[in-house]
Amino acid sequence: MARILVVDDEVGIRELLSEILYDEGHTVDLAENAAQARALRNKARPDMVLLDIWMPDTDGVTLLKEWASLGQLDMPVVMMSGHATIDTAVEATRIGAMDFLEKPITMQKLLRTIASALERGRNAARPVAPPPAPVRTGFAPVLGSVAPALAPVPSSYAMADTSAPRMNHFDATPDVHAVPDTAGQALRNLSLDQPLREARDAFERIYFEHHLSREGGSMTRVADKTGLERTHLYRKLKQLGIELTRRRST
Incomplete structure (x- = not known):
């Protein structure tokens, strides 16, 4: 499961999203404004952020721009709003938001969007596999004889771990x-x-x-x-x- 930061100035929205995400097995951090969101983003290093657009101190799009300019947009961000225009949603996507949720948010839409954002975030963070090692030709031994690799695994390694339930x-x-x-x-x-x-x-x-x-x-x-x-x-x-x-x- 993931660590998700929910940023919304409405306490009812924060608590509702928190309960839904907690029931899904996620760890949830809550922020009611941009100042708390900045602090939690730096401290908790969330796997993704649900970010409301309209907030009293700093709006979500401005905070998104700030994270992007500081190189801190290294997690998927999904914007939320009940009053945003198409232009606002397009601008947020251009800055780096991964998706947009329009309030009121249905549970199915919320969970589907979060699953998609987390998967895309994991794929973006996945390291590129190194190129395969060159294949040696001839009969020269490489790191000694290959015989040990063909030897049977000692029986002690095959024993089940009885310490776990x-x-x-x-x-x-x-x-x-x-x-x-x-x-x-x-x-x-x-x-x-x-x-x-x-x-x-x-x-x-x-x-x-x-x-x-x-x-x-x-x-x-x-x-x-x-x-x-x-x-x-x-x-x-x-x-x-x-x-x-x-x-x-x-």
Whole structure:
């Protein structure tokens, strides 16, 4: 999954996009203006940016021009607006924006555009393969005899890694019996005979309780382990009903 920076001055839009992207497995950073966007772009190095055009301090097109002029447009940027003209969209594309989303944005359009932008970004960042080495002719040995390359692999290399949780052959679900402590017991007791949303919330409660326990309640370390910003982590824990008053909030 990817790290996505959402830049929009409307809190409702930021939270909605954050929830959608989080549910898709992405890590999300939120900025309400250009100043925050600059700071997060330099600190978090996002894989892509969703950038609103109309913002109170600096508009999205001006920020896009700034990144382009500084050589900082090294990630896909998708512009968003509910009032932009065709000329504005064309100008943003000319500067370097990869796509344009018109508000209100449907979930299907959002996810399809993000997937396309991330794929194009990965292709652009993929290093060019070096040219093949010249083929030697004749019978002169190269780096010694070729016999070792034909020797069978020692049996010790073929042994399975038993340190990782075992996977079920049919559904690739981790074997919860390989998970120690109370998290493993909670996973074993997790009922799959319930709506998906409730099952996911139950799993997320187990997941975050596990990390809070392992990190001694340190929100800084839990945020680092789970890849969430502290503000998003606090909101997620509150949403899941996880009590924090008795924990250390460092």
